[in-house]
Amino acid sequence: MNYYHALKAATWSKPAMACPHCSAPVSSKLPRVDEQPVVDHINCACSPKQREQPAAAAPDLDTDDLDFPRVEITPDREMYRASALGKSGCTTVASFYSPRNMRTLVALRDEIRKVEDKALAQKLLFAFTATLTRASKRYQWSHKRPLNAANQNYYIAPVFYEWNVFELFERKTNAVLKADEWIRTQAFARGVDAETTPAEYVTESAAELTLPDASADYVFTDPPFGSNLFYADMALFQEGWLDGFTDVGKELVIDRSTGTQRTAGRYETLLTESLKQCRRVLKPGGRVSMVFGNSSGKIWAVVQRAVAAAGLRIEPEKIAILNKGQRSVKGLASGFEHVATLDLVLTMVPHADAEASFTRPTPESIAAATRELAKAAGPATPSHLYLELLRRALREGWNVAALDLQTATSTLLADGWSIDPKTGLLVEPK
Numbered sequence: 001m002n003y004y005h006a007l008k009a010a011t012w013s014k015p016a017m018a019c020p021h022c023s024a025p026v027s028s029k030l031p032r033v034d035e036q037p038v039v040d041h042i043n044c045a046c047s048p049k050q051r052e053q054p055a056a057a058a059p060d061l062d063t064d065d066l067d068f069p070r071v072e073i074t075p076d077r078e079m080y081r082a083s084a085l086g087k088s089g090c091t092t093v094a095s096f097y098s099p100r101n102m103r104t105l106v107a108l109r110d111e112i113r114k115v116e117d118k119a120l121a122q123k124l125l126f127a128f129t130a131t132l133t134r135a136s137k138r139y140q141w142s143h144k145r146p147l148n149a150a151n152q153n154y155y156i157a158p159v160f161y162e163w164n165v166f167e168l169f170e171r172k173t174n175a176v177l178k179a180d181e182w183i184r185t186q187a188f189a190r191g192v193d194a195e196t197t198p199a200e201y202v203t204e205s206a207a208e209l210t211l212p213d214a215s216a217d218y219v220f221t222d223p224p225f226g227s228n229l230f231y232a233d234m235a236l237f238q239e240g241w242l243d244g245f246t247d248v249g250k251e252l253v254i255d256r257s258t259g260t261q262r263t264a265g266r267y268e269t270l271l272t273e274s275l276k277q278c279r280r281v282l283k284p285g286g287r288v289s290m291v292f293g294n295s296s297g298k299i300w301a302v303v304q305r306a307v308a309a310a311g312l313r314i315e316p317e318k319i320a321i322l323n324k325g326q327r328s329v330k331g332l333a334s335g336f337e338h339v340a341t342l343d344l345v346l347t348m349v350p351h352a353d354a355e356a357s358f359t360r361p362t363p364e365s366i367a368a369a370t371r372e373l374a375k376a377a378g379p380a381t382p383s384h385l386y387l388e389l390l391r392r393a394l395r396e397g398w399n400v401a402a403l404d405l406q407t408a409t410s411t412l413l414a415d416g417w418s419i420d421p422k423t424g425l426l427v428e429p430k
Contacts, residue, residue, distance in 0.1 A: 001026065003158045004038040012143040028158040032088075035098075037162070061099035066106045069093045069240030073154065078255055079233035083154040090154065093240040096136040104165040105135060109241060127172035129238045135165050136237075152229045205250050207273035211281045219278045219288040223271060226264075226299040227254040254299075268302045275310035279350050288312060291322060293343035300390060301401035303346075304358065313351035316395040320345040321387050342383045344390060358399035366403065369393075370411045379425045382409045 001019050006026050010016035017026040037055035044051055071093040073080050085091050094102065105128075112128060115121040133139070133149040140147035140157035147157070187194035204210060206221065224231055230253055232246040239245045252270045255262040278288045292303055307314060322343040361369075366389075373388045374380070380388075386405045393400045416429030 002036060002038065003028070007143075007159070038159070058098070059100060061103055063094075063099050063102050066103060067110070068097075068102055068106050071236055071240035073233070073236060077233045078227075078230045078253075078257065079154055081257065082230075085154060088156070090156065093237055096138055096154070096156065096237070098137065098162050101135050101162060101165055105132070105241075108165065108169060123176055124173070125242070127169060127176050129241065130172040130175075131165065131168040132238055132241065134161075134163055135168055137162075139163060151234060154234075206252075207250075207270050207277060209277040209281060213280055214283045216281045217283055217286050219282060219286070220290075221274070221278060221288070222291040223274065224252050225292060225294045226267065226296070226302075227256050228294060229253075264298075264302065268306055271302065271306040272309045275306055275312060275348075279311055282350065287315075288348045290346045290348070291343050292346065293322075295386075295405040297401045297403035297407070300403065301399060304394070304400055307346070307348060311350060311352065312348040314394055315347050315349060318347040319391045319394055320347075321384065321391070323384075341381070342387050344387055346394075358397055360399045361393070361402070363402075366407065367411045370408045371415065374412060374417070374426060375428070377426075379423075381424045382412075382419065382426065385412075385426065 001021070003026070006017045006020065007014065009020065010018065014027075018024065019026055037058050040053050040055045041050045042053060069092075073085055073091050073093070075081070075086065080086065080091070090096060097105065109125075109128060112121055112124045115124060133151070136149070137156045137160045138149040138154070139161040140149065140155075141159040141161055146161065184194045187197065202210070206223070230251075232248045232251045232253075235246050250270075251262070252267060252274070253262055254264050254267045275288070275290075282288060290303075292300075294300060322345050369392055370385070370389055373392065374385055377385055377388055382405065386403075386408045389408055390400060390403060392398075393403055412426065418427045418429070419425065420427055
């Protein structure tokens with residue numbers, strides 16, 4: 001059976017999907033045997049919007065002779081296990097591309113390599129790598145709207161897009177040009193020559209910075225959030241097209257698998273050392289800002305201890321919520337989210353007497369604070385409420401180890417709160 005046609009026949013309702021031959025129930029968990037193009041989206045001068053038409057047959061293309069990334073995603077990688085790559089058979093970077101898009105990407109990269117101007121070639125390569133995920137089978141189709149690619153895993157949806165590579169590349173190069181023009185405009189407004197002002201990009205361990213002491217006015221850092229995302233594993237998708245790979249031995253993550261070396265203790269040590277480096281390079285009067293997000297209070301407690309151990313103090317009045325403007329797929333499907341989709345921005349200053357001793361709140365005080373914040377927050381999602389709770393805890397000097405997202409939502413569920421499935425906002429019981 002063809003999954004797309006079965007879904008369309010069920011009027012886009014997955015629970016109603018059935019085999020057109022025997023009427024047996026159908027789900028995306030059934031084995032995949034092949035791929036077929038089902039719909040072509042075309043641009044035409046007759047319409048301001050894309051039009052649909054029956055799909056043309058995909059060309060039969062050979063890719064064996066191409067110089068494409070022959071990079072394996074090996075079983076020792078966390079994302080190999082989390083994405084069940086052994087089951088799907090998609091264990092190489094190349095397996096996530098259609099033959100047509102693979103040939104196009106190889107040709108495009110080879111032309112970029114011929115550009116003699118090194119700076120221009122690097123910018124073109126930057127735009128090229130920005131197209132890779134969307135040009136792959138990881139770009140998910142949905143009847144209502146595109147779901148984009150799942151950046152945290154190697155997932156291929158039952159129905160996916162095969163996007164035009166040249167159109168993607170054009171979009172990304174235009175975005176780079178627009179960004180450059182914005183920088184020039186901002187620099188001109190401040191009396192700075194953007195063409196001659198030096199900018200340097202250095203790739204090195206944050207725990208071993210080579211910057212001089214007291215050399216930075218401001219440090220902004222966005223470290224990995226525990227075991228939320230394994231960047232080195234996911235970076236294989238881009239690094240396979242480039243020269244060099246991330247050293248996973250230095251990656252600041254906590255493995256989900258047991259018996260590995262990348263433990264929570266190692267994570268805390270590396271985070272502490274990185275923050276110490278931030279403090280070392282900071283000029284007097286400077287500040288360090290760190291973006292962080294997680295659903296687990298235990299991981300937040302690691303951050304809390306690392307900040308203190310690095311000789312930094314969080315400025316309570318400057319803790320801000322960063323709204324990424326999206327809900328998790330789990331939250332969309334089930335109502336209450338147990339995955340935080342918002343982050344906190346912690347701004348810190350050096351503090352010689354920083355201490356790692358915090359007050360441990362009682363379950364009753366956590367529940368009371370949750371109820372108070374839920375009533376005061378107005379329209380809010382569970383993630384927003386959770387971060388408001390964390391923000392209060394950090395301001396009050398609480399130990400945040402017991403403050404999980406699920407703890408906050410469980411309190412409200414028990415009180416009769418619900419969530420609007422369309423907006424994701426909390427709804428107070430009547």
